[in-house]
Amino acid sequence: MKLFDAHCHLQMPQFDVDRGTILLHMEKSGTAAIVVGTDLETSRAGIALAEKHDFLWASVGLHPNDNLKEEFDISNYEKLAAHRKVMAVGECGLDYFRSGGTDAENGIASAVAERARQKERFEKQIVLALKIQKPIIIHCRSPLRLVEGEASAHDDMLEILFSYSQELQNRNVSVIIHFFTGSGELAQKYLGLGCYLSFPGPITYTDMYDESIHVCPLERMLIETDAPFAAPVPHRGRRNEPSYVVEVAKKVSAIKNEPFEKVCKETVLNARKVFSI
DSSP states (O other), rough: OOOOEEOTTSSSSGTTTTTHHHHHHHHHTTTTEEEESSSSOOOOOOOOHTTTTTTTEEEOOOOOSSOOTTTOOOOHHHHHTTTTTTTEEEEEEEEEETTOOOOOOOOHHHHHHHHHHHHHHHHHHHHHHHHHHHEEEEEEEOOOOOOOOOOOHHHHHHHHHHHHHHHHHHTTEEETTTTOOOOHHHHHHHHTTTTTEOOOOOGSSOOTHHHHHHOOGGEEEEEEETSSSSSOTSTTSSSSOGHHHHHHHHHHHHHHHHOOOHHHHHHHHHHHHHHOO
């Protein structure tokens, strides 16, 4: 493999018409990937897809707010996670952006209840990752603006990860921060907890995340598409696909002033290490 997309959703309906063509693009470009689940249905579909292709693997998890009707049943996910193609738990985490804005907009009581529900759902998946000793893929997103004194999703995430840090280390469970688009300061906080940072397509069309890429050592970096979402330049505005991860690698190469081939090689090695491939 020449490239590794650490996070995509090839099982989603956006690929139903031409999934075969997208998979051919991956084969031709030497792109491997993790097909990430967001609930039981998409986790099962991701496994089914990964079973058919030797350059695909899967993760199983329950997104913080993609499927509000599903309660996390650890036994169901543990059964799925036993599959030979399942390499991680997730995506799971905290999403205060899509839970409806700030405390001031929602009312304090409803916001607190929603965040408590997300934290409980997330911590159950940490427990699962610890139990089966597989890495955990984290989704973390805050509102664009916060009221004074309000904790961001990243504040709460860092607190939770710190509380589990010793157990995660003892059980050799890696943590991947998916779609990392935070500041250099935030990057250092996650790196300080031993996390890997996975950089997505938006790094190709803004310099807002250059500092984070500078801060993150290559040996702690993954690259991803989050396909079908957030396509990189020159595909911005269209449906994303895993082979476009090459554009993320090019941008990392330019920002870090490292050879493109080195970025590809190191991020593939990191993915193989983290996901035990």
